[in-house]
Amino acid sequence: MRLNKLTGSVASLVLALGVTGSAFTVTSAQGAVNASAADFGGIAGLTAACKKEGALNIIADPHDWANYGAIISGFKAKYKVKINEANPNGSSQDEINAANQLKGTKRAPDVFDLGQAVLYANTEILAPYKVLEWANIPASFKAANGLFTKDYGGIMSVGYDASLGTITSLNDLLGSQFAGKVALNGDPTKASAGENGVFMASLANGGSLDDISPGVAWFKKLAAAGNFINVDPDPATIASGQTPVVFDWDYNQAATVKAFAAAGKKWNVFFPAGALVGAYYNQAVDLYAPHPACARLWMEYVYSPVGQNDWLIGGSRPVLTDYMVKTGTINKQALAALPAVKGAAVIATPNQTKAASDYLAANWAAAVGTR
Numbered sequence: 339m340r341l342n343k344l345t346g347s348v349a350s351l352v353l354a355l356g357v358t359g360s361a362f363t364v365t366s367a368q369g370a371v372n373a374s375a376a377d378f379g380g381i382a383g384l385t386a387a388c389k390k391e392g393a394l395n396i397i398a399d400p401h402d403w404a405n406y407g408a409i410i411s412g413f414k415a416k417y418k419v420k421i422n423e424a425n426p427n428g429s430s431q432d433e434i435n436a437a438n439q440l441k442g443t444k445r446a447p448d449v450f451d452l453g454q455a456v457l458y459a460n461t462e463i464l465a466p467y468k469v470l471e472w473a474n475i476p477a478s479f480k481a482a483n484g485l486f487t488k489d490y491g492g493i494m495s496v497g498y499d500a501s502l503g504t505i506t507s508l509n510d511l512l513g514s515q516f517a518g519k520v521a522l523n524g525d526p527t528k529a530s531a532g533e534n535g536v537f538m539a540s541l542a543n544g545g546s547l548d549d550i551s552p553g554v555a556w557f558k559k560l561a562a563a564g565n566f567i568n569v570d571p572d573p574a575t576i577a578s579g580q581t582p583v584v585f586d587w588d589y590n591q592a593a594t595v596k597a598f599a600a601a602g603k604k605w606n607v608f609f610p611a612g613a614l615v616g617a618y619y620n621q622a623v624d625l626y627a628p629h630p631a632c633a634r635l636w637m638e639y640v641y642s643p644v645g646q647n648d649w650l651i652g653g654s655r656p657v658l659t660d661y662m663v664k665t666g667t668i669n670k671q672a673l674a675a676l677p678a679v680k681g682a683a684v685i686a687t688p689n690q691t692k693a694a695s696d697y698l699a700a701n702w703a704a705a706v707g708t709r
Contacts, residue, residue, distance in 0.1 A: 373484070374468045375638060378631060381470070384638070385417065387631035393420045394632040397436055397447045398428035402573055404490055404589050405652025412648065413639050419632060427572060429529035430456035437463055441626050448633035450622045451489065453530020455695040457620050458688050461485055465625040467634050469641040474661040479618070489640060490654035491618040492587035493609065493683045494531075494538040497594055499582040500604035508542045508556070508610050511583065517564050521571040521581040522557070523590070525709050527698045534615050535585035536702075537686060537694065541613035547686045550694040551701070558705040568707050573597065588677055592653030609679045616683035618657065643667040653677075 378384035388394075394413070401407030414421055424445075425432055430453040440446035450457075450464075466484035469475075479488040498505060502515065511520050524532030540546065540553030560566040571581035576594055584591075591607045598605035621640060627633040639645050646656040647669040653676065662668035686694065 373466055373634070374472075375470060375634065378634070381638065384631055384635050388417060388419055388629070388635040391419075391629040391632050393422060394629055394636055395422045395424065395444075395446065395448045395627075396636075397424040397433050397450070398426065398430070399423065399451060400426040400572075402590075402593050403652075404492075404587075404654040405648050408648045408651065409640060409645055412644060413636060416639070417635065427570065429524055429532075431528035434460045434463070437624050437626070444628045446626060446628050447624050448627040448629045449636050450620075450624065452486070452620050452622060453533070454617065454620070454686070454688060455530065455533060455691045456528075457486060457622070458692065459695075463625050465623040465627065465630075465633075467623050467637055469637050471641045471658060471661070475641075475657055476660070479657045486620040486622040487637075487641070488618040488657050489621045490589075490649040490656050491616055492589045492654050493679060494534045494615040494617075495586065495588045495591055496608045496610070497584045497586060497591035498606055498608070499579070499598075500606045502582060505583075505606070505608045508539060508613075511565060512559060512563050513565075514563075516583060518567055519581070520560060520565050520583040521567050521569060521575070521585070523571055523584060523586040525570075525702075527695070527702050530617060530619065531585075531587055531590075533691070533694060533698065534587075534617050534686075536698065538585070538610060538613050538615045541615065541684075542610045547615075547684060547690045548693070550697055554698070554701050554705050561706040566706060568709050570709070577601070587654070588679075589653035592677070607677065611680070614679060614681055614683035616685050618685070647672065 375381050375384045378387055399406045399410065401410065410421055424436065424447070433447060433450050433452060434456055437447050464485045468484045469487065475487060481487070496505060505511065522532050522535045526532035526536045536550055536553040536557060537547060539556045540550045543552040543556045545552030557566060567581065569575065569581065571584045575581040576584065577597065588607060591605070594605045595607065621637060623633045623637065641658065643662060646658045646662060649656045650669055650672040655676065659668065
């Protein structure tokens with residue numbers, strides 16, 4: 339499964355997620371060329387070119403992740419273009435692996451939705467593109483050269499079947515009543531959600547974004563207690579009770595809350611005090627996209643009010659929230675429905691993410707095993 343109430347704008351979202359610093363910049367083999375819809379003769383020309391291509395390849399975009407199902411259906415309905423969906427439950431690393439393995443074929447991904455660590459390690463295969471809404475996206479949410487743009491964000495949390503009792507601390511999960519019940523969404527050496535789940539455990543146990551080792555140590559204790567199950571949770575494993583406790587983004591938890599309510603059950607969501615961790619994913623175009631026009635039209639769609647509101651309806655926090663509030667294009671009901679948390683979430687910088695990724699690569703498997 340890729341599975342504080344914000345009362346204003348992305349300005350308040352930025353504060354809630356602790357985003358600071360200057361614009362993201364990346365040196366790339368592609369140089370300073372920044373493609374846009376104008377290079378295709380505007381949106382009309384881009385649309386015509388995409389329809390001529392006839393297809394779009396996406397990867398690792400499950401329908402229940404941040405409402406991707408609605409975005410995929412909306413794009414197909416609007417442009418009458420076939421969407422080929424590959425490995426929907428894959429990780430960010432799986433996306434890059436597929437791009438490298440399928441390069442030069444019609445099956446290669448056209449676009450990516452990547453976590454930060456994998457993104458920064460693979461900028462050489464990204465193509466620069468600036469959407470029409472580029473000027474309205476805050477500088478700290480995009481690469482200055484157009485290689486990638488942050489799209490939607492969330493806050494890491496613990497979701498669990500309410501019949502297990504009430505969780506008030508991560509250390510509650512070390513108890514015997516949680517034997518074989520706790521899952522982490524994604525291998526943290528490959529997936530952003532998994533890595534940020536370990537970041538959250540680190541902050542809750544005296545660590546920091548500069549030191550993820552306490553988080554690894556805590557998961558090692560969880561595994562030693564027999565409580566950690568080294569499987570990827572998804573709607574089926576959650577519904578069946580195989581993974582009744584899940585570390586995941588709050589927008590994925592929101593989907594489970596709705597699913598449980600429909601089944602007459604309750605799914606609770608817990609945010610550890612002093613350990614709020616946020617992150618954004620990133621949209622980017624494959625430099626070797628087999629359908630280059632459709633790849634760029636997809637980018638335009640997901641940064642349009644329709645695409646941005648679909649992510650918001652899915653419980654995530656779209657990057658253009660501030661601008662959409664200002665222009666009156668925001669879905670106010672969906673914005674008001676975002677979960678309340680106490681305090682501000684922090685987001686790891688690229689350097690912190692890189693250091694954490696290196697530590698996880700060297701220590702995670704020995705601590706908890708492999709999938």
